[in-house]
Structures are given as structure tokens and as C-alpha cells.
Amino acid sequence: MTIQWFPGHMAKAKREVSEKLKFVDIVFELVDARLPFSSRNPMLDQIIQQKPRLILLNKADLADPAQTTKWIDYFTSQDNQVLALTAKNDKSVKQIVPAAKKVLSDKLDREKARGIKPRAIRAMVLGIPNVGKSTLLNHLAGKKIATTGNKPGVTKGQQWIRFGNQLELLDTPGILWPKFEDPDIGQKLALSGAIKDDLLHLDDLALAELEFLRRFYPDQLKERYGLSEDDLFQELPDLLIEIARKRGFKDDYDRASEMLINELRSGKLGRYTLDRFEELAK
Structure with a gap:
């Protein structure tokens, strides 16, 4: 991104x-x-x-x-x-x-x-x-x-x-830098809400969120959306649709994406850290 x-x-x-x-x-x-x-x-x-x-x-x-x-x-x-x-x-x-x-x-x-x-x-x-x-x-x-x-x-x-x-x-107003050379940083900032949503593709952002949660906080993801262990092994778009259905959104991909991002930002998915110390502080 x-x-x-x-x-x-x-x-x-x-x-x-x-x-x-x-x-x-x-x-x-x-x-x-x-x-x-x-x-x-x-x-x-x-x-x-x-x-x-x-x-x-x-x-x-x-x-x-x-x-x-x-x-x-x-x-x-x-x-x-x-x-x-x-x-x-x-x-x-x-x-x-x-x-x-x-x-x-x-x-x-x-x-x-x-x-x-x-x-x-x-x-x-x-x-x-x-x-x-x-x-x-x-x-x-x-x-x-x-x-x-x-x-x-x-x-x-x-x-x-x-x-x-x-x-x-x-x-002072928040000051961002002119360009995010590292796409991972841009993605994390977008997930946190530091970048205006109208500059983003929310469905791509939701898939990135699912990938992160599945890797580092699978139990929180399962508990919040009533997912099974097998559900987590689906392809990411299929997993997002599964979450949409469990929330009563049918196949509304966009609504599920927005919901997923908002619940991450508000803390409804539990405590998490996007910047993993083991991967970044080298």
C-alpha cells in the first residue's frame, strides 16, 4: 500500500x-x-x-x-x-x-x-x-x-x-511524512486510523487485518466472530465472507470490511500490537 x-x-x-x-x-x-x-x-x-x-x-x-x-x-x-x-x-x-x-x-x-x-x-x-x-x-x-x-x-x-x-x-496538528516508502507501515497506519479512509481500499485493508489477526491473535479472532479452527484455514476472502454471514450481512463484503476495521480500531477485538518487536527492532 x-x-x-x-x-x-x-x-x-x-x-x-x-x-x-x-x-x-x-x-x-x-x-x-x-x-x-x-x-x-x-x-x-x-x-x-x-x-x-x-x-x-x-x-x-x-x-x-x-x-x-x-x-x-x-x-x-x-x-x-x-x-x-x-x-x-x-x-x-x-x-x-x-x-x-x-x-x-x-x-x-x-x-x-x-x-x-x-x-x-x-x-x-x-x-x-x-x-x-x-x-x-x-x-x-x-x-x-x-x-x-x-x-x-x-x-x-x-x-x-x-x-x-x-x-x-x-x-499542534498531526504531521505525517510525504510518502510511506514501506508499504507495511502505510498499511498499519491505515488500520490504526491515522490515514483518512477515503484514501484507502477498505476491502484490501480488511484482508490485511485478517491475515495479521490469524497469525498473532487467532483466539481473539475466533472468539469475537464465533469461528472454528478450521475456519481460520480458509482463503482470506472466504474468511471475510464467513464473518459477514455470521454477523448477518449475507455476502456484503464491503459492510463486513468496514465493520472489521472499526472493531479493530475500537478495541472490540481485544488488545493487540501491529508492530511486532521481534520483527522490527533489529
């Missing part, structure tokens, strides 16, 4: 991020815990350069916990500070400020030694579309201050948001 998609507002956002980096202490890189490799923007290193960074693996409640542990260990071994969280969970979100202070400990110690009065940490939130930036902001504030939606492109501009006296956040 080769996808080229770089709307004008994303090019503008990239320029604005580069210009405003000088105003922040740290970058919060928000990543989908189900795609801890594929949902990291390869342009980000170039954009933020040496600015301190905290990697936030969001939607950890939807991800395979065993895989999340492996990815945390991996990122930590690469000298990154990383935190797995669920943006809607108070206990989870409250870990962000202490983690940020740990990343900035040398800077904060220098300022303290110079007698500089402590101030709120200024951070910039960066990530690809649909990783949960607006949900995180709303939960930190305890009210709706940013628009949310289970689709990319919801956040259109940049805004400073203050949270108590410890943190000021600059929200």
Missing part, C-alpha cells in the same frame, strides 16, 4: 513547529502504543534536532502489554525516556510531569543553582494524526479544550494550553 499524502496544512504545521521550538523546553512525542515503530514520524529527528524529548506511548490500554514492555525496554536502551499511558486515565496522565522533569533534570538543576525561580515546563506535543493528542489535552485540563475525533486531521491549528502551575503545552 503506497500512499502519498501531505496536505498543505501539514506542510504549514511543519514550518510552524520548527519556528516555535525555541519557545519550549521539551517535546512530547505522542506515539500509538499499538504501532510504537510505525507511528513515529521519521521527519521528527530533523525537525526537533537536539531538543529534549519524552516519548509517550498512548492507547496502551489497547495494546498488547507484553509487546509494550519490549518496546519500552528498547526505547530506553536508545537513551530515550519513555512512558506508556492511556490519555483518558488520571493515574496514567499524572506521570507525565514527573517524567518530563526527569528528562530535564540537568537543566532544572542548573537553573536552581543560579537562583532562577521554578516555572511551568513548556512542552510541545507532536505526533501523527489520530494518536490521541486532543484527548490527552482535554484530560489534563479536566474539560474539553481541544476537539477530538477518531479520525485524522481534527486539530487544525496550534494553541498554548496551561495546566496548573507545572505545565504549559503547545498543541
Whole structure:
């Protein structure tokens, strides 16, 4: 799945991020815990350069916990500070400020030694579309201050948001890179909802999903759709039709495809991680 998609507002956002980096202490890189490799923007290193960074693996409640542990260990071994969280969970979100202070400990110690009065940490939130930036902001504030939606492109501009006296956040639109050279990455991002569905062939995407689930999470697939072990050995198009029939869709291939993708994204198929540590972290 080769996808080229770089709307004008994303090019503008990239320029604005580069210009405003000088105003922040740290970058919060928000990543989908189900795609801890594929949902990291390869342009980000170039954009933020040496600015301190905290990697936030969001939607950890939807991800395979065993895989999340492996990815945390991996990122930590690469000298990154990383935190797995669920943006809607108070206990989870409250870990962000202490983690940020740990990343900035040398800077904060220098300022303290110079007698500089402590101030709120200024951070910039960066990530690809649909990783949960607006949900995180709303939960930190305890009210709706940013628009949310289970689709990319919801956040259109940049805004400073203050949270108590410890943190000021600059929200930014999700920024994708111009072209996905690796078709597998494009496919995974499409499954997660990071790419607008009208750019995709949903039936092809549903078949890719079935292939993935059959390989890594067969029990979850069988339980959700009442499938037998023998059902899983069918050709993928036949398996999709079988699921359609069990859901009362008869042979409605398109309806079954859309249902399958939506149920994966919403967590109804159980916890899963599309980026398998054993295959990608080499």
C-alpha cells in the first residue's frame, strides 16, 4: 500500500513547529502504543534536532502489554525516556510531569543553582494524526479544550494550553511524512486510523487485518466472530465472507470490511500490537 499524502496544512504545521521550538523546553512525542515503530514520524529527528524529548506511548490500554514492555525496554536502551499511558486515565496522565522533569533534570538543576525561580515546563506535543493528542489535552485540563475525533486531521491549528502551575503545552496538528516508502507501515497506519479512509481500499485493508489477526491473535479472532479452527484455514476472502454471514450481512463484503476495521480500531477485538518487536527492532 503506497500512499502519498501531505496536505498543505501539514506542510504549514511543519514550518510552524520548527519556528516555535525555541519557545519550549521539551517535546512530547505522542506515539500509538499499538504501532510504537510505525507511528513515529521519521521527519521528527530533523525537525526537533537536539531538543529534549519524552516519548509517550498512548492507547496502551489497547495494546498488547507484553509487546509494550519490549518496546519500552528498547526505547530506553536508545537513551530515550519513555512512558506508556492511556490519555483518558488520571493515574496514567499524572506521570507525565514527573517524567518530563526527569528528562530535564540537568537543566532544572542548573537553573536552581543560579537562583532562577521554578516555572511551568513548556512542552510541545507532536505526533501523527489520530494518536490521541486532543484527548490527552482535554484530560489534563479536566474539560474539553481541544476537539477530538477518531479520525485524522481534527486539530487544525496550534494553541498554548496551561495546566496548573507545572505545565504549559503547545498543541499542534498531526504531521505525517510525504510518502510511506514501506508499504507495511502505510498499511498499519491505515488500520490504526491515522490515514483518512477515503484514501484507502477498505476491502484490501480488511484482508490485511485478517491475515495479521490469524497469525498473532487467532483466539481473539475466533472468539469475537464465533469461528472454528478450521475456519481460520480458509482463503482470506472466504474468511471475510464467513464473518459477514455470521454477523448477518449475507455476502456484503464491503459492510463486513468496514465493520472489521472499526472493531479493530475500537478495541472490540481485544488488545493487540501491529508492530511486532521481534520483527522490527533489529
